[in-house]
Amino acid sequence: MYQAEGLTKVFPGEIRAVDGLDLKIGAGERVAFIGPSGAGKTTLFRLLNCTLKPTAGRLWVGGREVAHLHGAALRAARRRIGTIYQQHNLVPRLPVIHNVLAGRLGTWSTTRALLSLARPVEVEEAHRALQQVGIPEKLYARTDELSGGQQQRVAIARALLQDPDIILADEPVSSVDPTLAAGIVHLLTDISRATGKTLVVNLHSVDLALATFPRIIGLRDGRVLFDLAPAAVRDETLAALYRGAPATGPAEGALDAPLDPATSCRPLPRV
Amino acid sequence: MPPLTRPPVAVPFPGSRPSRFARVFALLFGLTAAASWWAARVDLPTLFSREAFRNALVFVADGFPPALSPTFLFFLIRPALETVQISLLGTAVALVIGFPLGILATASLAHAGPLHELDLSGRPVRRLLRFMPYGLSRALLSLFRSVPELVWALVFVRATGLGPFPGVLAIGVAYGGILGKVYSEIFEAVDPRPLEALQATGASRWGVFWYGMVPQAFPHLVSYTLYRWECAIRASAILGFVGAGGIGQQIEISMRMFNFGEVVTLIGLLVLMVAGTDALSLRLRRRVL
Amino acid sequence: MAWQAPAVRAVAGPPRAAVTTWLGWAALAGALLWSYRGTAADIGAVLGPEGLAQMAAYGRRLFPPDLSAPLLREVAIGASETFAISFLGTLLAVLIAFGLVFFASANLAFAGLLFEMERPVVRGLRLLLYGTARGLLNLLRTVPELVWAILFVFMVGLGPFPGVLALGVHTAGVLGKLFAEVLENVDPRPIEALQGTGARRLQVLAYGILPQVLPHFVSYSLYRWEVNIRVAAIMGFVGAGGLGQRIHIAISLFLEHQLLTLVLAIYALVTAVDALSALLRRRLL
Numbered sequence: 001m002y003q004a005e006g007l008t009k010v011f012p013g014e015i016r017a018v019d020g021l022d023l024k025i026g027a028g029e030r031v032a033f034i035g036p037s038g039a040g041k042t043t044l045f046r047l048l049n050c051t052l053k054p055t056a057g058r059l060w061v062g063g064r065e066v067a068h069l070h071g072a073a074l075r076a077a078r079r080r081i082g083t084i085y086q087q088h089n090l091v092p093r094l095p096v097i098h099n100v101l102a103g104r105l106g107t108w109s110t111t112r113a114l115l116s117l118a119r120p121v122e123v124e125e126a127h128r129a130l131q132q133v134g135i136p137e138k139l140y141a142r143t144d145e146l147s148g149g150q151q152q153r154v155a156i157a158r159a160l161l162q163d164p165d166i167i168l169a170d171e172p173v174s175s176v177d178p179t180l181a182a183g184i185v186h187l188l189t190d191i192s193r194a195t196g197k198t199l200v201v202n203l204h205s206v207d208l209a210l211a212t213f214p215r216i217i218g219l220r221d222g223r224v225l226f227d228l229a230p231a232a233v234r235d236e237t238l239a240a241l242y243r244g245a246p247a248t249g250p251a252e253g254a255l256d257a258p259l260d261p262a263t264s265c266r267p268l269p270r271v
Numbered sequence: 272m273p274p275l276t277r278p279p280v281a282v283p284f285p286g287s288r289p290s291r292f293a294r295v296f297a298l299l300f301g302l303t304a305a306a307s308w309w310a311a312r313v314d315l316p317t318l319f320s321r322e323a324f325r326n327a328l329v330f331v332a333d334g335f336p337p338a339l340s341p342t343f344l345f346f347l348i349r350p351a352l353e354t355v356q357i358s359l360l361g362t363a364v365a366l367v368i369g370f371p372l373g374i375l376a377t378a379s380l381a382h383a384g385p386l387h388e389l390d391l392s393g394r395p396v397r398r399l400l401r402f403m404p405y406g407l408s409r410a411l412l413s414l415f416r417s418v419p420e421l422v423w424a425l426v427f428v429r430a431t432g433l434g435p436f437p438g439v440l441a442i443g444v445a446y447g448g449i450l451g452k453v454y455s456e457i458f459e460a461v462d463p464r465p466l467e468a469l470q471a472t473g474a475s476r477w478g479v480f481w482y483g484m485v486p487q488a489f490p491h492l493v494s495y496t497l498y499r500w501e502c503a504i505r506a507s508a509i510l511g512f513v514g515a516g517g518i519g520q521q522i523e524i525s526m527r528m529f530n531f532g533e534v535v536t537l538i539g540l541l542v543l544m545v546a547g548t549d550a551l552s553l554r555l556r557r558r559v560l
Numbered sequence: 561m562a563w564q565a566p567a568v569r570a571v572a573g574p575p576r577a578a579v580t581t582w583l584g585w586a587a588l589a590g591a592l593l594w595s596y597r598g599t600a601a602d603i604g605a606v607l608g609p610e611g612l613a614q615m616a617a618y619g620r621r622l623f624p625p626d627l628s629a630p631l632l633r634e635v636a637i638g639a640s641e642t643f644a645i646s647f648l649g650t651l652l653a654v655l656i657a658f659g660l661v662f663f664a665s666a667n668l669a670f671a672g673l674l675f676e677m678e679r680p681v682v683r684g685l686r687l688l689l690y691g692t693a694r695g696l697l698n699l700l701r702t703v704p705e706l707v708w709a710i711l712f713v714f715m716v717g718l719g720p721f722p723g724v725l726a727l728g729v730h731t732a733g734v735l736g737k738l739f740a741e742v743l744e745n746v747d748p749r750p751i752e753a754l755q756g757t758g759a760r761r762l763q764v765l766a767y768g769i770l771p772q773v774l775p776h777f778v779s780y781s782l783y784r785w786e787v788n789i790r791v792a793a794i795m796g797f798v799g800a801g802g803l804g805q806r807i808h809i810a811i812s813l814f815l816e817h818q819l820l821t822l823v824l825a826i827y828a829l830v831t832a833v834d835a836l837s838a839l840l841r842r843r844l845l
Contacts, residue, residue: 069677438599538703
């Protein structure tokens with residue numbers, strides 16, 4: 001599904017967030033990335049979902065090179081990749097239903113999108129997606145009135161409605177409590193198993209990653225440190241991955257810091 | 272996870288019917304707009320007529336090239352400096368008027384809230400006495416800021432004669448009203464817990480004010496005052512129209528003589544000054560906040 | 561007393577303020593003194609016995625306000641014109657600003673996550689568009705309302721209509737700047753997510769940006785309306801209708817009783833608009 005060769009992203013100030021990365025992920029695979037903060041995980045995910053343009057190297061999604069796409073072709077590529085973000089990235093003032101239906105935007109015409117804001121369409125689908133994540137009763141609630149765990153479910157429902165080939169989840173559970181976290185990760189793997197969608201997850205919790213995913217990739221300083229089955233991951237491997245963590249250097253915290261709205265400090269200009 | 276088997280149920284969308292308030296609001300808004308359209312004698316054909324276009328063209332054509340002769344530029348130094356002086360002193364006067372009135376107009380300091388719970392309960396006369404200066408200062412501030420600066424300027428031009436001084440007084444009074452109101456809002460918004468703690472030590476209301484309120488409010492007070500200074504530069508340019516000195520007076524004179532080249536130069540100068548003030552005040556604000 | 565404070569020896573005084581701080585205060589004091597002399601300010605003339613007597617005399621001359629029927633009719637017409645100028649002017653400004661601002665905020669025009677994958681040529685063109693929109697808004701904003709009013713009086717003749725245009729054009733510049741600030745501070749995360757689903761920019765705008773910014777836009781527009789009712793009251797000084805025109809006449813012709821009535825009318829109008837705006841703010845937001 002994914003193939004990367006020498007994939008590199010350099011931010012202003014010579015910060016090499018992703019540094020000559022080679023990678024191959026097959027269709028239907030379930031992969032977890034782990035690594036210290038500042039390892040470049042979030043930047044890698046932004047490259048993988050076609051938000052950032054690589055500085056160097058090549059990236060194929062589903063056999064198609066994406067680095068130079070634009071316009072309709074770029075939107076088509078993005079439509080096939082559903083992303084679940086650490087901070088849910090929902091629109092707080094909008095009712096849940098519109099946040100869920102937003103997953104359809106890549107398919108809808110602009111007129112349909114605007115009309116749906118006045119009178120929602122495809123309500124059944126949105127309802128079914130919410131049912132799948134366990135909160136169908138929140139269909140018309142205002143999104144900012146939901147708890148953190150519920151908001152993350154809304155984000156997953158949005159990805160379900162998008163019906164992508166690939167699901168990327170960037171630290172999907174770092175803002176919910178541990179018991180919920182396991183539930184959400186299992187929900188994602190269940191979906192992947194049931195539908196054959198490729199699942200690429202970025203996890204803080206090493207235990208959860210080792211327990212749930214058949215393939216673990218350790219990322220450090222923008223490079224792949226190891227790429228192993230969970231059984232092959234030893235304590236020494238992990239120690240090497242997290243040695244001296246949090247990583248030193250200019251990239252520390254600046255690139256992978258949790259996107260706390262109040263203290264958000266990132267190399268990208270605000271959107 | 273809950274079972275995935277519950278059948279989906281179509282739920283009607285609750286928000287499809289606009290609320291009563293929304294409908295009444297839309298109706299009143301439309302009526303007001305229509306009435307205003309009529310009252311303001313909106314005349315689109317005239318605006319888009321050839322004659323209006325020609326007039327605008329004359330205005331613009333006369334404005335270019337702008338007057339840039341050394342004598343004129345040299346002559347502008349004085350009004351430009353005068354504008355700065357009016358804005359500075361005007362803001363200072365506004366501060367002198369606004370600060371005391373703002374303190375009096377702060378509800379949490381005068382009569383309301385936990386600071387007065389014990390002191391005023393069951394003493395209606397005392398409460399009234401406390402309330403009177405509060406109400407009076409509020410009314411005065413409201414009068415000061417509701418009458419536009421330009422009207423104040425006219426009044427002061429009558430009282431003290433032409434020149435920059437009435438401009439200073441006009442800005443001082445009008446902005447004093449604004450500053451006083453905003454100061455009181457800032458004071459009321461400070462964290463009340465330190466105030467309670469101070470009062471519990473037996474501090475008087477003045478003690479609570481200086482040790483609890485002012486330190487918390489200070490950065491905001493400075494920041495807002497600086498912002499008002501920026502506005503004062505712009506305002507002092509307007510005040511010149513009624514003879515209160517500064518660049519505005521010069522704009523008025525050049526306009527009356529249909530010398531649009533000078534007008535363009537003057538507006539350019541004003542733009543530069545406003546931009547300069549913005550930049551300076553931004554730097555100062557960054558330091559205090 | 562059982563407890564006694566321990567004896568304190570040699571405590572250093574508070575650290576002295578930095579030299580720059582002192583210089584700053586000195587510069588401020590100097591600037592004020594310079595302004596006092598430069599503006600020929602004379603506090604004595606205002607607050608001295610003579611000045612106070614003069615002001616009191618002027619105050620007495622204002623009373624009683626003229627409440628004759630013809631004047632009241634005049635005041636009613638003037639007040640309705642002033643209200644109309646402020647209302648339509650603000651409305652016009654909102655329309656202009658709303659049309660321009662999406663090109664005038666960097667994150668929606670050419671920079672940031674939305675444009676990371678965009679071709680350099682397109683970004684360059686959009687940067688140009690951004691510069692134009694910004695420049696236009698700056699021009700609208702920095703030319704004072706009264707100068708705009710004079711221009712429009714020149715174009716379409718005397719009356720409240722040029723007042724509407726002047727207020728609309730100038731306020732568009734102000735609102736454009738405020739709106740752009742709101743847009744540039746919008747939470748980027750929902751936008752990133754929406755773009756990630758393959759949404760078009762217009763769809764991102766409708767689903768991700770407008771829901772975040774519209775309440776702020778409404779709030780700023782109401783705030784500006786409160787400012788504009790005051791400005792509309794003086795538009796008449798350059799022939800653009802409303803109460804200002806009558807005030808100008810009353811002052812020029814020494815009609816003090818009429819002046820008081822007019823000023824009271826402005827006071828009432830401004831207070832009413834402030835209250836209405838506060839009410840709307842509460843209900844709409």
